[in-house]
Amino acid sequence: MVDWGIYSLAELREHATTSYRQAHGSRPDVLLIEINGEHAVLKDFSHSDRGFSHLIGPLLVFRETRSLARLEGLGGIPRLIRRVNRYAFLTDAIEGTPASQLRNCDCPQSFFDSLHDLLDSMHARGVTHCDLRSSGNTLIDKQQRPWLVDFVASIHQGSRWNLPARWIFKQFVQVDHSAVLKLKKRLSPGLLTQEELAILNDDRGLIERLARKMGRGTRKLTRQLFTSKSQSRK
Ligand SMILES: Nc1ncnc2c1ncn2[C@@H]1O[C@H](COP(=O)(O)OP(=O)(O)OP(=O)(O)O)[C@@H](O)[C@H]1O
Ligand SMILES: [Mg+2]
The missing domain is CATH 3.30.200.20 (Phosphorylase Kinase; domain 1)
Incomplete structure (x- = not known):
């Protein structure tokens, strides 16, 4: 070894x-x-x-x-x-394929169920991913099980008395789960339930937009501040 x-x-x-x-x-x-x-x-x-x-x-x-x-x-x-x-x-x-490289792949319902379960376990440990919109961060292995990478945008649950931080954490819990619905819509739209379709249609909140930006935000800002002009255009 x-x-x-x-x-x-x-x-x-x-x-x-x-x-x-x-x-x-x-x-x-x-x-x-x-x-x-x-x-x-x-x-x-x-x-x-x-x-x-x-x-x-x-x-x-x-x-x-x-x-x-x-x-x-x-x-x-x-x-x-x-x-x-x-x-x-x-x-x-x-050993897996990033979801960004898959097209309509007919991923089974069990894949999306496992992904929601994985998020539940992650959130129970006090961590939200916050960048699952970027589908390169979800990998699918040969047994069609999900794996998550790239925790750079992740946030941790605030302490018990830090109510604003705990509220923000809760919003990002929703954002993580809604990213799974987006992925399902792209990869296996036939599996979406009526309830999931309704959530997707209603998915325009402030936190949602914030989360979308968060995955890219740190990088964009720091790119502008710390990198040369030619590189910042890449
Ligand atoms: N542990 C891992 N095992 C297998 N492949 C991985 C692993 N970590 C990262 N990768 C691959 O490398 C890619 C980029 O990794 P990661 O997302 O962590 O970097 P990044 O700089 O944030 O890239 P991006 O901006 O595209 O998200 C992933 O999409 C995945 O294909
Ligand atoms: Mg990434």
Whole structure:
């Protein structure tokens, strides 16, 4: 079994076999790493734009690894293997296809049920994903089970007395579930129930719009603040 803890960032990068995302501007490298036939995924901001990489990268790594640590042991969430340094972390690699790459795929009802169940378990641990509108963040494995990646926009439930934070958390719980309905509408529209159609039609709230922006917001703002003009147009 590979001891992922002994490799430096440079050594891990040398073992990259696939690039899911290439670093540029505010984007990290997302790389599939293979060592002795075993796989892991490296998310690494060290090759993003310099200003971004140094100032915001560590914050995003902290945010995402904090959520992954809180969700440890939950099926459907890749295990955090380790924070490699301030700029990069390593997770289990999921063998699955991002929902963004699927068209009308006739995903079974069990897939959407599992996804709602997964969200319930995640929310019970006090974490909302907040960026499930971006369908590349939902993967479907061969057994047609869901997996969630990319917790950079996730938020945590406020303490018991922090009522505004708890209210916001509750709204994002709804937003996560409504993203599943959007996905269902795109992938398996025939499975939508009357109730789900009504929810989709009624899906125009303020928080909903906020959530849509939240997945992109941090990145857009920081891109404008910290990256060069040529990169910020990418
Ligand atoms: N643990 C993982 N196992 C398998 N594939 C993964 C894993 N994590 C990420 N990926 C792949 O890499 C892609 C990008 O990862 P991620 O969403 O975390 O990065 P990102 O920079 O936020 O990209 P985007 O802006 O497209 O959301 C995912 O859509 C997925 O295809
Ligand atoms: Mg993503």
